[in-house]
Amino acid sequence: xxKEKSKExxxxxxxxxxxxxxxxxxxxxxxxxxxxxxxxxxxxxxxxMYILIVLVIVFILAIRATNIxxxxxxxxxxxxxxxxxxxxxxxxxxxxxxYDSLIETIQLSVGGTLIGSxxxxxxxxxxSSNIVKKSVIYNPVRFIMSLIRTIPVLVYAxxxxxxxxxxxxxxxxxxxxxTFTIVAKMLYEVIETVNMQPYEAIESTGANKLQAIRxxxxxxxxxxxxxxxxxxxxxxxxxxxxxxxxGAGGIGLLLNDRISWRQYExxxxxxxxxxAVIILIESLSRYLRKKLT
Amino acid sequence: MTYxxxxxxxxxxxxxxxxxxxxxxxxxxxxxxxxxxxxxGPLISETGLDIVQRMFQGLINPTWDKLFSLENYHVxxxxxxxxxxxxxxxxxxxLVAIPLSFLGSRNITNRFMSFLISVLVVFxxxxxxxxxxxxxxxxxxxxxxxxxxxxxxxxTGMITKLYTEVVEDMxxxxxxxxDSTGATPIQKLRSGIVPQLYANFVSISxxxxxxxxxxxxxxxxxxxxxxxxxxxxxxxxxxYRDAAAYLWGIIIVVMxxxxxxxxxRKRLIYGKK
Numbered sequence: 112x113x114k115e116k117s118k119e120x121x122x123x124x125x126x127x128x129x130x131x132x133x134x135x136x137x138x139x140x141x142x143x144x145x146x147x148x149x150x151x152x153x154x155x156x157x158x159x160m161y162i163l164i165v166l167v168i169v170f171i172l173a174i175r176a177t178n179i180x181x182x183x184x185x186x187x188x189x190x191x192x193x194x195x196x197x198x199x200x201x202x203x204x205x206x207x208x209x210y211d212s213l214i215e216t217i218q219l220s221v222g223g224t225l226i227g228s229x230x231x232x233x234x235x236x237x238x239s240s241n242i243v244k245k246s247v248i249y250n251p252v253r254f255i256m257s258l259i260r261t262i263p264v265l266v267y268a269x270x271x272x273x274x275x276x277x278x279x280x281x282x283x284x285x286x287x288x289x290t291f292t293i294v295a296k297m298l299y300e301v302i303e304t305v306n307m308q309p310y311e312a313i314e315s316t317g318a319n320k321l322q323a324i325r326x327x328x329x330x331x332x333x334x335x336x337x338x339x340x341x342x343x344x345x346x347x348x349x350x351x352x353x354x355x356x357x358g359a360g361g362i363g364l365l366l367n368d369r370i371s372w373r374q375y376e377x378x379x380x381x382x383x384x385x386x387a388v389i390i391l392i393e394s395l396s397r398y399l400r401k402k403l404t
Numbered sequence: 405m406t407y408x409x410x411x412x413x414x415x416x417x418x419x420x421x422x423x424x425x426x427x428x429x430x431x432x433x434x435x436x437x438x439x440x441x442x443x444x445g446p447l448i449s450e451t452g453l454d455i456v457q458r459m460f461q462g463l464i465n466p467t468w469d470k471l472f473s474l475e476n477y478h479v480x481x482x483x484x485x486x487x488x489x490x491x492x493x494x495x496x497x498x499l500v501a502i503p504l505s506f507l508g509s510r511n512i513t514n515r516f517m518s519f520l521i522s523v524l525v526v527f528x529x530x531x532x533x534x535x536x537x538x539x540x541x542x543x544x545x546x547x548x549x550x551x552x553x554x555x556x557x558x559x560t561g562m563i564t565k566l567y568t569e570v571v572e573d574m575x576x577x578x579x580x581x582x583d584s585t586g587a588t589p590i591q592k593l594r595s596g597i598v599p600q601l602y603a604n605f606v607s608i609s610x611x612x613x614x615x616x617x618x619x620x621x622x623x624x625x626x627x628x629x630x631x632x633x634x635x636x637x638x639x640x641x642x643x644y645r646d647a648a649a650y651l652w653g654i655i656i657v658v659m660x661x662x663x664x665x666x667x668x669r670k671r672l673i674y675g676k677k
């Protein structure tokens with residue numbers, strides 16, 4: 112009996128000790144000071160508690176802004192289980208019907224990547240500060256590029272739907288715009304780190320800028336450029352898969368159709384094939400990128 | 405004209421890559437022509453040019469009272485809502501990812517468990533997030549709540565993957581040292597594990613938050629969010645100046661969040677300047 116009581120007390124003491132250890136630095140300066148005979152160190156004021164309070168306030172605001180209804184969510188959870196159980200039972204008879212859309216998806220991402228990354232080369236040259244030495248030129252170019260980059264690729268696709276009309280063309284152009292900005296940004300960052308001495312040497316022989324870039328800059332950045340393009344191709348295959356949801360071609364069109372008809376077995380099949388294709392392309396691209404760098 | 409014989413010899417021994425270059429060029433041209441026929445169709449619709457012109461006019465002169473008024477369902481409110489959706493989604497993703505990442509890191513659990521978790525992560529990451537959004541719409545109805553759930557689900561994959569890498573780099577020697585001083589489990593957690601992980605964890609979550617803001621906008625296109633939805637509706641109803649206002653909203657919110665997230669991450673990793 113006596114033993115138990117003492118045990119309880121020690122547990123309470125432990126909790127008190129830990130609580131004091133955590134909270135005291137907020138209130139007293141002594142708790143943050145470590146003294147020895149020679150010197151004393153004062154810890155900087157800990158901010159984590161206040162960050163936590165701010166996070167909690169934002170959390171409450173967020174819950175109010177998004178009108179979360181957990182009761183409804185858990186009430187409808189069996190609905191979700193029904194969908195998932197149909198998703199993981201793919202309908203293999205659907206395989207031949209999705210072949211065309213799958214090819215179109217890959218074509219979209221290949222075409223978008225190609226067009227975007229070729230157009231990105233001049234933009235990258237104009238926004239790198241070691242080739243164009245005037246900040247009047249490269250700063251506005253960079254600013255416009257980052258302005259274009261903020262808009263997500265699917266928003267571009269949704270807007271181009273109205274400009275170009277339904278079909279894969281809108282998706283291709285949306286992907287090309289997006290690839291263009293990202294490749295240009297990554298490429299100019301690479302160009303700015305190259306060794307400029309060959310460039311100056313070639314310029315001093317009387318070559319013009321274009322020749323100097325071709326012989327001095329291109330060999331230095333070609334590997335990185337191809338690796339950037341492959342990386343963008345990886346991103347684009349994911350975007351191309353969902354770009355059809357807004358009507359811009361590819362397998363998303365089929366996926367949207369199957370979901371709205373509630374044919375979840377077909378959806379499961381599409382997801383399975385998409386999974387395989389994305390993994391295949393990603394591992395191929397990773398392998399090539401490792402070889403390039 | 406005479407050249408140094410060394411130079412001439414070296415020049416003659418240069419790698420002969422003409423064939424490779426030709427093959428690569430042919431391959432690229434082939435890819436180009438293979439991918440273009442998929443997009444057969446008119447390059448621009450009859451009203452397309454008109455819409456482009458009106459959009460650009462709108463971007464210069466958007467509906468100003470929509471862009472700045474603080475009423476509900478005007479641009480600042482929608483921006484706020486988008487950020488809140490992304491925030492909640494990131495919180496959900498982080499909370500789910502913490503246990504998963506500890507389960508999935510090879511220095512804590514066995515090989516089989518970590519393999520299982522990595523397969524799960526790859527599966528979540530390859531799942532198109534519109535599909536997840538539409539499934540959640542079927543469950544909770546269209547609206548922002550479905551967007552929160554979809555973003556939470558999709559962020560779990562990437563956050564778990566990156567957290568696992570951090571946990572695998574964790575130094576376990578510190579825990580042994582704390583053990584030898586007789587520290588309690590709570591103290592070990594507080595002074596052994598949290599200080600090692602939290603900077604990287606927070607930085608990863610901030611990075612994902614940046615991505616989630618864009619995803620929250622995109623989810624509007626399937627009516628699981630409002631900023632994207634309003635933009636689509638405005639263009640569809642030929643209200644180009646309103647559409648431009650929403651577009652400016654998207655640009656501003658993405659730029660602010662990108663800038664803030666990048667700065668905070670820099671400060672977390674490199675400390676105060």
